[in-house]
Amino acid sequence: MAEMPVVDPPRRPGRPTRPALTEDTIAREALAIIDELGWPACTMKLLAHRLGVRSPSLYHHVDGQKGIVDLVRALVVREIHNPAIQGMRWDDAIRSFGIAYYRAFSGHPNTIQVLSMTPVRDRDTLIMYETFLQTLVGQGWELPRAFEALLGLEHLALGFAYEWNAEDLMLDPAVVAAQGAPLLAEVTRDRTDQASDVEHTFMNLLGRHIEMFRHEVDESKGPHHEHP
């Protein structure tokens, strides 16, 4: 779609200047609405209103709800994608990608469900995936294994991104103890801050995810595998 500003209704005196209507300004406004009010609130009508244009103008730039998904996904992906992972060792590349993915979606939890359930069409996302695959395959990984590492990493990151946004401790030791779950009470005993606990657990599991694939990759190379 063209990046040309649409023809708007004649400007009234005193009306503030607006930025030109581009895919980027539309994507940013859509993401702002979704972050603030949730995805169902992000209708073409509200989006047009917030951008100060009429709905038909917006349809010149966006292919309706599906188009909004593409634009918003590409915008979030631009927070994640780092072409430099191609120069990293595979374990560093996985860690870097996983952390970036987790951080981006921690900032935009209201995007997770729709983006997880709507087919990917935008080039930015496909190129991000391709870069991840190239990095691993270039270091001797089998392609299907690299793809599963990618999917597992995404889901791990998304779950923790939700939890990072919990308003309070997901498992409050006092509540747990009162309900007769002694092991759960013991293991959550020192938890005091949801965000930092989530961060800690995510990093541990990300490390495990990497070690899991290290074992497999080592084993597929023969019996004399080294442990780093």
Place this chain on the structure above:
Amino acid sequence: MAEMPVVDPPRRPGRPTRPALTEDTIAREALAIIDELGWPACTMKLLAHRLGVRSPSLYHHVDGQKGIVDLVRALVVREIHNPAIQGMRWDDAIRSFGIAYYRAFSGHPNTIQVLSMTPVRDRDTLIMYETFLQTLVGQGWELPRAFEALLGLEHLALGFAYEWNAEDLMLDPAVVAAQGAPLLAEVTRDRTDQASDVEHTFMNLLGRHIEMFRHEVDESKGPHHEHP
């Protein structure tokens, strides 16, 4: 809260008989609304309307929005929790729990965000977690490791539960190829059915998750670990 039916307005002639208002009927109606319309639609007002009672009656049974979360979580957990995992070997227990978790949330994707971001208070969920921990700890696992296995498993299952609900292939080989992502095109080439592809990938990653912990548990027992 009591399971007593509330006192309703006098019945008009011809009005159909309703089941008594219990926590269970409320939970089932709330989940039906959420499955159908999404969580934001499940207001106390709509819930009361669908149950055929006045909103104040509903407040006798449910502690507002937070109470709805507790009731819905407990209802979904009852689809997952199987006390018999305590008699299983840890790897079978993890597999059984993971599959049940994935299946339950595949059936209720609209519950995932709110349940992932709202602190757990209901006894059913806490007992389900406690049973999982007891099963692993009873077979020699360190408690923190068992807890991280639980969290990792949950997030893995939730991500795939979303994807299982995608209306079409998340990654369509034709779209991918057209956008210049050759490795991604190759690895998605044979994908034709979103639900069965997701199922297959989830099962693979669940198996990996189990092997990952098998390696760790073996290694913590000394250098002469066996591979099954």
